[in-house]
Amino acid sequence: MLGDQALAAFSVRTTRTHFHGGETIITQGDEVGRIGVVVSGLLKIVVFTEDGAEHVLQTVGPGQLVGNTDGQRHGHAVEAATDGMVCWMPREAWNSFLKARPEHYQAFLSVTLQQYQEAQQGVIRMRGRNTLQRVAFWLLDQKPARGTGNVPLIRIALSRRDLASLLDMTAETLCRALHQLIERSAIRLPASDLVEIVDMERLRQLGKYPRDRIAGAENPRATPFPHPFVQVASSDRFEATMPPERLKRLSEFGAASR
Amino acid sequence: MLGDQALAAFSVRTTRTHFHGGETIITQGDEVGRIGVVVSGLLKIVVFTEDGAEHVLQTVGPGQLVGNTDGQRHGHAVEAATDGMVCWMPREAWNSFLKARPEHYQAFLSVTLQQYQEAQQGVIRMRGRNTLQRVAFWLLDQKPARGTGNVPLIRIALSRRDLASLLDMTAETLCRALHQLIERSAIRLPASDLVEIVDMERLRQLGKYPRDRIAGAENPRATPFPHPFVQVASSDRFEATMPPERLKRLSEFGAASR
DNA sequence: CGGCAGATTGAGACTAATCAAGAGGAGTGG
DNA sequence: CCACTCCTCTTGATTAGTCTCAATCTGCCG
Structure with a gap:
């Protein structure tokens, strides 16, 4: 060309x-x-x-x-x-x-x-969303690389502090929000930088996530x-930044948790 | 060309x-x-x-x-x-x-x-600023059209509700912030859509306004x-959106307030 | 003059930041 | 291999800042 x-x-x-x-x-x-x-x-x-x-x-x-x-x-x-x-x-x-x-x-x-x-x-x-909703929203916006057993799995490449900053909150609040999502059984945390989406629909509700963004077609x-x-x-940004040993550990986890 | x-x-x-x-x-x-x-x-x-x-x-x-x-x-x-x-x-x-x-x-x-x-x-x-600081910051970011007697004067073309939305707060909070700026004698409100900057330096401090933006050269x-x-x-966006009758009333105000 | 919409002011509720402390994990040196 | 340190993450209690709801006020129009 x-x-x-x-x-x-x-x-x-x-x-x-x-x-x-x-x-x-x-x-x-x-x-x-x-x-x-x-x-x-x-x-x-x-x-x-x-x-x-x-x-x-x-x-x-x-x-x-x-x-x-x-x-x-x-x-x-x-x-x-x-x-x-x-x-x-x-x-x-x-x-x-x-x-x-x-x-x-x-x-x-x-x-x-x-x-x-x-x-x-x-x-x-950010607008019209509280901290919990922002976290849920962000999670849904990430490319969900499927983990073991087709469970949507997200690698958080950023540190807590950085992610908190991106979502305009403190690291403490981010932490609390994540654990609130766990309590409501929307996600799980296999490791502190890995999020497993357990209940996609609930996460959507918690994040006020618009329907038409679900397919990711909008943006x-x-x-x-x-x-x-x-x-x-x-x-595959997921695999690109995922060290092999983590992937291995992860699949072990997936097997153990079933 | x-x-x-x-x-x-x-x-x-x-x-x-x-x-x-x-x-x-x-x-x-x-x-x-x-x-x-x-x-x-x-x-x-x-x-x-x-x-x-x-x-x-x-x-x-x-x-x-x-x-x-x-x-x-x-x-x-x-x-x-x-x-x-x-x-x-x-x-x-x-x-x-x-x-x-x-x-x-x-x-x-x-x-x-x-x-x-x-x-x-x-x-x-928005980041790292409370409502008062955001309002002060926004005011400083507007093109200060000089009013009568070279006093920086700003026309707020937006409604309270819209401006509040732009600054990510409620109209009530915006209102309170404006009046707090008045109490601290940084500004005055000749009319509800006109802001007269009385003390530029104080407004800068209240808005955490960086020095290098003062000249407006950055952006x-x-x-x-x-x-x-x-x-x-x-x-002159100011004059462009300023109805003539307002300008007249304004100059009267300026004369009266001296 | 009455009606209406936006602007202002006040009181209480609630969210999230702050401050403080504890837990986990990785790296270092003995 | 273990103790030690440092750093990040996590959890808890308190406080400050905003939102919400409600009432009042103001300017504007018919």
């Missing part, structure tokens, strides 16, 4: 970088002259306010973009929630690439608009930017 | 529409095959949740965009907060226009990214989309 010239000029400038959990990818206030496509792993967009507090605004998964091309300073930082990989390209390469192949503007815009929408969704999920995370050179692991 | 052909095909399809306060511009869930540039007045982006509650997410002023071009359904509605004007163009015209003149992609992206950033800012202003609302055919009233 790409012209030879554009492709050559472009792919030379492309850099894949591995990152590790906790690492800072982009520092707040920096001018980052490059843009990155997340290939695997999970990033988090955080903001440090003047009083030193850290706020997690959004998570960025495979196929989504970080950085900006307009030479503006970053109003937020980007940190790694898990290990993973980003594919970077410098601003000039990016811009000249887009200029040479305007048809890719459409894809770029689409992903940008999608992340914009996701930011709006993030606000909406699918899976319209990844069609990066020409990188295969994006979009479908 | 525009090629004759593109210009001709484009300007024919452009439609200016006046809107009145309270009017619904875009219905939630609609597929709107067009995009609009706000010329004057103020729009609000609202979401109706399943339980019937209405949430104001954002306001859209002159130079900013509404609608989308990707044929997707709207996750939110757009309503008029004041009287004003939008300049519409159908999706096909828009897309072919951008295709013909790729250099405008940059501007389009820029405005989109800006609104994206604004959405993020909207989240941040200026004034990088309007350079619409080729419409003159955008970007600088």
Whole structure:
């Protein structure tokens, strides 16, 4: 699809970088002259306010973009929630690439608009919901990787503190909310970072989760930017960030709990 | 700047529409095959949740965009907060226009990214701030049109209920917050929709307003989309939405209060 | 002047933050 | 292999902040 010239000029400038959990990818206030496509792993967009507090605004998964091309300073930082990989390209390469192949503007815009929408969704999920509902809602919004025996299983890649921040509550409140969901037998906690959805319908009620979002058709995370050179692991973020030994332990648990 | 052909095909399809306060511009869930540039007045982006509650997410002023071009359904509605004007163009015209003149992609992206950033800012202003601080912060974020005697004066175009929704609180709490700001002599209320900033510094402290935002340089609302055919009233949203009789009454008030 | 809708003010209920303390888990060094 | 430390997670009691409900007030229109 790409012209030879554009492709050559472009792919030379492309850099894949591995990152590790906790690492800072982009520092707040920096001018980052490059843009990155997340290939695997999970990033988090955080903001440090003047009083030193850290706020997690959004998570960025495979196929989504970080950085900006307009030479503006970053109003937020980007940190790694898990290990993973980003594919970077410098601003000039990016811009000249887009200029040479305007048809890719459409894809770029689409992903940008999608992340914009996701930011709006993030606000909406906060509104008119108490802490319990927000937690339930978030759980339902995660890609439910099926565990052993087709039970929906969710890996919480974020720390309690980070997830609490994302959901705009304290870690203590998040903890209480999770255990309230357990008491009402909507979920179980095989491990502190694993959530097993026991009763999907009850969880929906508790989270005031709209019917039309159930299929995930409204705001699918899976319209990844069609990066020409990188295969994006979009479908299985679960396995991508799940260490093998955990999977093993998990299946043991599943067998034991039956 | 525009090629004759593109210009001709484009300007024919452009439609200016006046809107009145309270009017619904875009219905939630609609597929709107067009995009609009706000010329004057103020729009609000609202979401109706399943339980019937209405949430104001954002306001859209002159130079900013509404609608989308990707044929997707709207996750939110757009309503008029004041009287004003939008300049519409159908999706096909828009897309072919951008295709013909790729250099405008940059501007389009820029405005989109800006609104994206604004959405993020909207989240941040909520975080780690109580109701009083949110109100103070919002006031400082408004374009302070100077009133009589160079006193910063702000017109609240939104109803109490809408503004409260935007700031994620109840109308009652908003009201109390405003009056608390008055008690601490940071502001005055010449009329229920007019705020006079008496002590800017105190208001900043009460709103935890960062220093670097004071100049408004960080996130200026004034990088309007350079619409080729419409003159955008970007600088004076105040006067644009201020009925003449109010202005007159206001100056009388200013004279009387000295 | 009466009616109406939005804005204001007040009192009580309830949610979530804060402060404090205990439990679990991973890594380190002897 | 075990004790020790550090850090995160969890749990409990208290407090502060907002929401809710209700009543009153205000400006506006016919």
